[in-house]
Amino acid sequence: MALTAAAERIVTGTIPGRGPVAVEVVDSRIREVTTIETASSGTLIPGLLDLQINGYGGIDLNDGAVTPETVAALIRALWEVGVTGFCPTFVTAPVEHLVAGLRSVAAVLEGDPTLARSVLGVHLEGPWVSAEDGARGAHAAGHVRPATVGELDRLIDAGAPISIITLAPEADGVIELIPEIVRRGIVASIGHSAADPATITAAVEAGATLSTHLGNGVAAQLPRHPNLLWSQLAADSLWASFIADGHHVDRDTLAVFLKAKGLDRSVLVSDTVAVAGLAPGSYETPVGGSVELSESGRLSLAGTSYLAGAARTLLDGVAWLTDSRVLELGEAVRLATANPAVLLGLRGTERGRVEADCHADLVRVDFSGAHPVVLEVIVGGVTVSGSAA
Numbered sequence: 416m417a418l419t420a421a422a423e424r425i426v427t428g429t430i431p432g433r434g435p436v437a438v439e440v441v442d443s444r445i446r447e448v449t450t451i452e453t454a455s456s457g458t459l460i461p462g463l464l465d466l467q468i469n470g471y472g473g474i475d476l477n478d479g480a481v482t483p484e485t486v487a488a489l490i491r492a493l494w495e496v497g498v499t500g501f502c503p504t505f506v507t508a509p510v511e512h513l514v515a516g517l518r519s520v521a522a523v524l525e526g527d528p529t530l531a532r533s534v535l536g537v538h539l540e541g542p543w544v545s546a547e548d549g550a551r552g553a554h555a556a557g558h559v560r561p562a563t564v565g566e567l568d569r570l571i572d573a574g575a576p577i578s579i580i581t582l583a584p585e586a587d588g589v590i591e592l593i594p595e596i597v598r599r600g601i602v603a604s605i606g607h608s609a610a611d612p613a614t615i616t617a618a619v620e621a622g623a624t625l626s627t628h629l630g631n632g633v634a635a636q637l638p639r640h641p642n643l644l645w646s647q648l649a650a651d652s653l654w655a656s657f658i659a660d661g662h663h664v665d666r667d668t669l670a671v672f673l674k675a676k677g678l679d680r681s682v683l684v685s686d687t688v689a690v691a692g693l694a695p696g697s698y699e700t701p702v703g704g705s706v707e708l709s710e711s712g713r714l715s716l717a718g719t720s721y722l723a724g725a726a727r728t729l730l731d732g733v734a735w736l737t738d739s740r741v742l743e744l745g746e747a748v749r750l751a752t753a754n755p756a757v758l759l760g761l762r763g764t765e766r767g768r769v770e771a772d773c774h775a776d777l778v779r780v781d782f783s784g785a786h787p788v789v790l791e792v793i794v795g796g797v798t799v800s801g802s803a804a
Contacts, residue, residue: 428459
């Protein structure tokens with residue numbers, strides 16, 4: 416059942432860098448934002464927009480058995496942690512599995528409009544990635560394959576909008592396919608790659624505009640310089656997404672990456688897998704096999720030091736950046752809200768901002784403790800989680 420938007424309501428909270436405000440909501444839009452003297456508890460931020468989510472809370476998009484109910488359950492689980500818009504992410508797999516996943520997303524978009532507003536389009540992370548160990552990450556080597564227009568057409572014809580495709584420029588057919596991907600209105604993103612700098616440049620010239628989780632999906636050892644990381648950081652036309660969990664990229668490296676890329680072209684993602692949100696312990700997963708989730712949120716292949724995915728939410732990433740003094744809170748929030756909206760061309764739909772005429776997707780958060788606590792989540796003017804849900 417679709418949620419019915421409240422005809423009119425007032426939401427108060429404190430916006431980072433602005434102070435206490437009253438937000439007047441009419442139907443699903445913000446009519447006005449007014450400065451006030453005091454507000455209800457919590458920091459008020461736009462609903463988080465996460466461009467890379469493989470699963471959460473035991474819900475897996477990559478187990479080969481995705482249904483519309485799977486996607487709907489994931490949307491509701493993500494509301495609980497402040498994510499009001501996301502890209503369901505499917506990794507390298509047989510084309511039949513990818514098509515089935517895309518059809519399940521399409522079914523949700525054709526159903527409940529409240530659920531549909533939380534889907535920003537699918538992120539395909541593969542299957543056109545590096546076949547080399549290290550750069551390939553946890554992607555199944557047996558399903559890595561050359562890029563073709565035929566497969567791109569088949570994936571698009573599945574019916575769900577595709578917003579991002581992560582690919583390795585050096586993989587067979589990728590450079591030739593990038594202009595076609597861009598022509599279809601899809602962001603071509605460099606990731607899980609072992610490309611040399613010249614090939615990175617060729618991908619940018621072909622139309623690639625994003626680097627996926629820069630600093631990860633790359634060999635453990637690289638030439639000091641030049642290498643594909645420097646080439647992506649130096650490309651002014653490339654945006655970059657980053658996983659800010661303290662495990663995927665260390666604090667100092669991420670600080671330098673953000674300074675090099677600039678806050679105008681940087682985006683936070685969580686890249687969570689199904690184990691995220693579960694208790695620390697050992698788990699068996701379809702992608703990665705036996706994994707161990709530590710108290711600190713590090714997810715590793717059992718018995719090794721190798722990462723097996725991400726397990727911290729996007730809100731955790733915002734808090735980690737501020738707690739580590741890499742960014743101010745308002746800056747970190749921007750990288751998880753307004754910037755993803757701009758990258759995907761959603762500015763016309765007024766997502767990711769708390770301003771007049773924007774969609775009333777809002778989150779009140781308590782950042783005072785060791786971990787951020789979501790107090791209330793509002794989607795389209797309706798509380799879906801928290802104090803009034």
